[in-house]
Amino acid sequence: MNKRLNNLMEFAIEWMEASLCIKLYSVAMMTAIAWVIGAVIEPQRPLTGPLSLALLGVAAIASGLSLLIEIHAWATRLKTWQEASWLVRGTFAGLLTMALAFSAAYASTLVNEITGAPPSLFPYTTAFLTPLAALAVLLMVVMVVYVLVFAHAFVMGTLSMLMGVMKIILPKFKTKAARWVTLVISMRLLGVFALASGILQIIPWYETALKSIGWLFAVRYEMYAHDPCVRNTELERLIRSDDETVLVVSRDQSFMTPLERRRCPKTTGLAPASGGQTPQ
Structure with a gap:
């Protein structure tokens, strides 16, 4: 009994000392487990009910925020690499140039759609929409980052399972997996799904807003x-x-x-x- 109590106290202390993303992942995990328990106990209750949607919403928001914190940490690490290597700086400069070119092309396409005319007739509207279109391009780039997150989670999960199998096959093989590995892997996948779904919902709305702004700008400032x-x-x-x-x-x-x-x-x-x- 005392051993279990000590383990529980040790777990509570480690949880309080853990990072913010681990705490958010834990909240997401608990709400997800509560949703699963509710679905098993009362299978007749519709999964689209208010309680089910609330639990899923909390799990998705908490895991999504945790993933954003991790992405920010990865971006900070990339910045360190950029300052340390000219090769990384050159790669980032090339990617930035490609993103700007794609943003200008995307803005030109929007101008053509809203006016039914070549974008060369509306150079100021195209220039005005280009930096705004860059935000949409940024969302697409973030989607690519999510793919990399999926790959990272898959590799980490595979390595964790291999270590577990090795410990069973070779009892002398000593390994101690981090306490939060399984939690992070599973909830990171949920966070990827939540953020990707949110971005897929935002992109059409944002594109409609760009078209509206572009139409008003073209009519008001480029037509006389x-x-x-x-x-x-x-x-x-x-x-x-x-x-x-x-x-x-x-x-x-x-x-x-x-x-x-x-x-x-x-x-x-x-x-x-x-x-x-x-x-x-």
């Missing part, structure tokens, strides 16, 4: 109202597409709809329209 091809300067704004056509937006037009194409030769503004008619 004073032009011979404008029929009503109070309602319409335009930008010239080529020598024969213009792109027009009206205040009566629905939000985030493609711009109207209107035929209006460039020479219209060089001479008065015949008969005083509005150019068509």
